[in-house]
Amino acid sequence: MTNNFHPLLDNYSKGKISTINFEMDLDKISLAISTNNTNTPTEIIFEDVKAFYYIDHDMPTELTLTDENLNTISYDTYGFGEFSAVNAHTEDELFVSIPNFAVNIKDSSLFIDAHKIRIDNQEFRVR
Numbered sequence: 001m002t003n004n005f006h007p008l009l010d011n012y013s014k015g016k017i018s019t020i021n022f023e024m025d026l027d028k029i030s031l032a033i034s035t036n037n038t039n040t041p042t043e044i045i046f047e048d049v050k051a052f053y054y055i056d057h058d059m060p061t062e063l064t065l066t067d068e069n070l071n072t073i074s075y076d077t078y079g080f081g082e083f084s085a086v087n088a089h090t091e092d093e094l095f096v097s098i099p100n101f102a103v104n105i106k107d108s109s110l111f112i113d114a115h116k117i118r119i120d121n122q123e124f125r126v127r
Contacts, residue, residue, distance in 0.1 A: 004124075005075070005117060005119055005122075005124045006075065008119045008120075008122070009072075009073045009074075009075065009119070011035065011037070012033045012035060012042065012044070012070060012073060013070070013071065013072045013073075014035075014069065014070065014071070015033040015034055015035040015069075015070045016033065016034045016035075016069060016070065017031055017032065017033055017069075017070050017105060018032045018033070018034060018041050019031070019032040019041075020032075022052075024049070027047065027048050027049045027050075028045055028046065028047050028049060029045070029046045029049055029052060029110075029112060029114070030043055030044065030045040030046070031043070031044045031045075031070075031103070033070060042119070042120050043118075043120070044073070044117065044118070044119050044120075045117070045118040046101060046112050046114040046116070046117055047114060047115070047116040047117070047118060047123075048114055048115035048116050049112060049113065049114045050097055050113040050114070050115070051083065051085075051095070051097035051099070051112075051113045052099070052110060052111065052112045052113070053083050053099065053110070053111040054108065054109075054110050054111075055108060055109045055110075055111070056107070056108040056109075069105070069106055070103070070104070070105055071104035071105065071106070072102075072103075072104050073101065073102070073103050073104075074101065074102045074104070075100060075101055075117075075126065076100055076102075077100065077126075078098075078100075079098030079099055079100050079113075080098075080099050080100070080102050080111055081098070081099075082096060082097075082098055083096070083097055083098070083099060083111065083113075084096045084097075097113040098113060099111035099112055099113045100112070100113060100114065100126060100127070101113075101114060101117070114126070115127045
């Protein structure tokens with residue numbers, strides 16, 4: 001299980017996302033992505049997810065995808081900055097994470113802090 005998944009991720013740039021599933025009980029986020037080279041969608045699964053952050057300039061009430069255009073899925077060993085959240089009940093509790101994946105969908109971004117990624121049933125440990 002090496003980190004040589006960058007070329008695999010590049011294959012899905014400019015693809016179409018048909019579904020996205022958040023399975024937080026299982027610490028997973030999965031995407032079904034189709035490209036011009038594939039007839040059936042490929043499943044990309046982020047596993048052992050610690051946190052995720054969705055950023056959109058129009059902030060919809062729900063994250064809905066209808067054949068959305070994927071720009072890129074990026075990975076950075078050192079992360080995409082430090083994100084923090086405060087517990088609404090006690091302001092003293094601060095949760096900090098450093099997302100290592102960025103999924104860019106049109107003008108939106110989904111940042112994911114995950115320890116593994118599975119691309120078409122190939123598993124890669126990243127932390």
